Amino acid sequence: MSGHSKWHNIQGRKGKQDALRSGQFTKVSKLITIAAKSGGDPASNFSLRIAIEKAKAVGMPKDNVERAIKRGTGELAGEQIEEVLYEGYGPGGVAVLVKCLTDNKNRAVSEVKHIFSTNGGSMSGAGSVLWMFGQFGVIAINKDNLEDKKINKDDFDLKMIEMGAEDIITEEKEVEIRTKIDNFQKVLTGLKEMGLEPIESSLQWIAKDSVAVSEEVGEKLQSLFADLEENDDVDDYFTNAQ
Secondary structure (H helix, E strand, O other), X not given: OOHHHHHHHHHHOOOOHHHHHHHHHHHHHHHHHHHHOOOOOOOOOHHHHHHHHHHHHOOOOHHHHXXXXXXXXXXXXXXXXXXXEEEEEOHHHOEEEEEEEEOOHHHHHHHHHHHHHHOOOEEEOOOOOHHHEEEEEEEEEEHHHHHHOOOOHHHHHHHHHHHOEEEEEEOOOEEEEEEOHHHHHHHXXXXXXXXXXXXXXXXXXXXXXXXXXXXXXXXXXXXXXXXHHHOOOEEEEEEOEO
């Protein structure tokens, strides 16, 4: 699986599921509010549809989703949420992008800077790291679902390519499809027409080239990413570490 998924999966094994679940509600709520600023109807707002899918994936109650949408459309009063992308270098000099959804940019940048510095890294200026990444739609499905639906893997790959997939990465348990943003919805629709329900679908920053890291650096990165994961303002993070 991608470097992004690899490092996120590490956090899932840290025995913090309950705390993460609570934090996920807060983060997904912010994501929905940001998306709803462009319109509260998911039928015509692609970003909102993605955010609502994330809410379903973490089991967020429907009432929470509706409140987050209304905050975004202005029907409910609430803090103004902004999306900010911070750039930096982690242990071993690996590139790291940190996406924040925050109502206080001064607090967010201070906390992210502190997380970098206490874990052997440092924040850097705008553009210093971003050029190493490209933004893609990323969709993951359970590999067993292909067998359950009696779908031939070669036929599946061909259909995905026809729909606009840029890359298909097959791992032991999952299949990850990467698309250009313009083709993201088309591929999602195609999967659902085949009866395949994604276990993840989001826009991600993918490193153009990945770098291998030592076990020592990997352990330090785990600490860095664990601290980012626990921060309420951090929505996601991306790295070129392999």
